[in-house]
Amino acid sequence: MAVNVKEYDGNVSNNRHNELTHVTQRLRRVLSKEVDVSVGHQQFLSDIILEAKALLNVSRVSVWLFDDVTNPEKLVNFANTDWEGVITGPLPELTVLDYPNYFRAIVNGETISACDAITDPRTKEFTEGYLIPQQICALLDTAIFQNGLAIGVVCCEGRFEPRDWLQWEVVAAELIADCCSRRLLVHELWQMQQRLTEMAFQDVLTGLKNRRYLMDYARSEMSRHQRSDRPLSLLMIDLDRFKLINDEYGHDGGDEVLKQFARCCNELVRTEDCVCRLGGEEFIILLPETEVAKAMNVAQRLREEAAGLTVQYEGKAIRFTVSIGVADVNLHMPFSQSLKAADQAVYQAKAAGRDQIKLAL
Numbered sequence: 001m002a003v004n005v006k007e008y009d010g011n012v013s014n015n016r017h018n019e020l021t022h023v024t025q026r027l028r029r030v031l032s033k034e035v036d037v038s039v040g041h042q043q044f045l046s047d048i049i050l051e052a053k054a055l056l057n058v059s060r061v062s063v064w065l066f067d068d069v070t071n072p073e074k075l076v077n078f079a080n081t082d083w084e085g086v087i088t089g090p091l092p093e094l095t096v097l098d099y100p101n102y103f104r105a106i107v108n109g110e111t112i113s114a115c116d117a118i119t120d121p122r123t124k125e126f127t128e129g130y131l132i133p134q135q136i137c138a139l140l141d142t143a144i145f146q147n148g149l150a151i152g153v154v155c156c157e158g159r160f161e162p163r164d165w166l167q168w169e170v171v172a173a174e175l176i177a178d179c180c181s182r183r184l185l186v187h188e189l190w191q192m193q194q195r196l197t198e199m200a201f202q203d204v205l206t207g208l209k210n211r212r213y214l215m216d217y218a219r220s221e222m223s224r225h226q227r228s229d230r231p232l233s234l235l236m237i238d239l240d241r242f243k244l245i246n247d248e249y250g251h252d253g254g255d256e257v258l259k260q261f262a263r264c265c266n267e268l269v270r271t272e273d274c275v276c277r278l279g280g281e282e283f284i285i286l287l288p289e290t291e292v293a294k295a296m297n298v299a300q301r302l303r304e305e306a307a308g309l310t311v312q313y314e315g316k317a318i319r320f321t322v323s324i325g326v327a328d329v330n331l332h333m334p335f336s337q338s339l340k341a342a343d344q345a346v347y348q349a350k351a352a353g354r355d356q357i358k359l360a361l
């Protein structure tokens with residue numbers, strides 16, 4: 001095969017190769033952080049567009065997201081190299097009514113490499129209000145996709161004179177938009193996972209922690225208290241004659257009592273105390289750094305609070321009492337043993353006439 005050696009310029013080729021290697025190295029380093037959720041997603045997008053700004057040698061880069069992917073009416077500015085860090089107040093917006101051609105192009109997923117933004121049919125609608133006052137001449141805007149749909153856009157703005165966008169610049173801008181897309185997806189998945197974890201450890205009715213959480217939490221608190229040699233106490237609380245409440249006011253009336261009692265427990269104890277609903281009308285409060293005599297005082301306050309509480313339900317006033325078992329958590333036995341001891345104390349409180357507190361022996 002004939003090779004036209006005259007057209008081959010080793011220096012040009014080497015320079016271009018070095019330039020591209022440099023570009024891809026920088027991009028790959030940024031891309032590697034896209035699954036790191038320890039950095040907020042808005043912060044990540046701000047970091048990556050700062051990188052894009054330097055890489056593409058432009059005056060500003062911003063990320064805009066559609067308000068509604070299936071029927072977009074607005075693009076909301078989510079990150080901007082002109083901002084210092086992230087902003088929490090109302091974010092700037094562009095509307096489809098003001099910029100219909102631009103919106104159409106982005107929704108279609110076009111990459112707008114406008115060498116002269118004032119004449120490009122997709123961007124000239126920005127001329128009076130934005131391009132001329134800001135002296136912006138060239139735009140390189142690439143859609144951010146998710147599941148095949150455009151969900152937003154990364155905008156790169158060049159000032160002062162029109163500019164022919166090089167092919168690698170377009171590719172680099174598209175890579176950055178794809179990276180934004182993946183980071184936004186990671187954020188969504190992470191939020192979903194957070195929510196699922198929360199749900200797995202939460203009692204749906206009262207919003208308190210559930211039995212699963214209690215068992216995990218107790219295990220870690222026990223080892224922490226063993227190390228520090230500090231006391232750990234627990235209250236087991238059982239609502240008295242709850243079946244009668246359900247019978248008289250209905251299941252929903254009973255639920256209302258459980259919810260209000262849960263709120264009452266939360267208000268009464270310290271933030272570091274762990275309030276859980278074990279199930280039914282049974283609650284546990286784990287009291288870190290608390291010896292049993294102090295736990296008895298907490299139990300006494302809680303018993304009095306419950307006895308004084310009136311739950312309003314469908315125009316009726318529901319009153320109730322609680323029986324409480326108090327136990328010193330034995331740090332050298334399985335937690336289930338301490339639960340059993342507290343349960344026996346509750347049983348004694350019930351046997352003694354209810355609305356009582358008993359200390360587990």
Ligand SMILES: Nc1nc2c(ncn2[C@@H]2O[C@H](COP(=O)(O)OP(=O)(O)OP(=O)(O)O)[C@@H](O)[C@H]2O)c(=O)[nH]1
Pocket residue numbers: 205238239240241242243244246250251252253254255258279280281350354
């Ligand atoms: N409303 C409501 N009731 C519940 C829930 N979970 C359990 N219960 C009811 O709580 C009642 C508990 O009744 P029992 O175990 O007989 O105890 P009690 O009536 O409180 O009597 P003592 O414990 O002996 O004072 C049952 O009727 C359960 O159906 C719930 O989530 N909501």
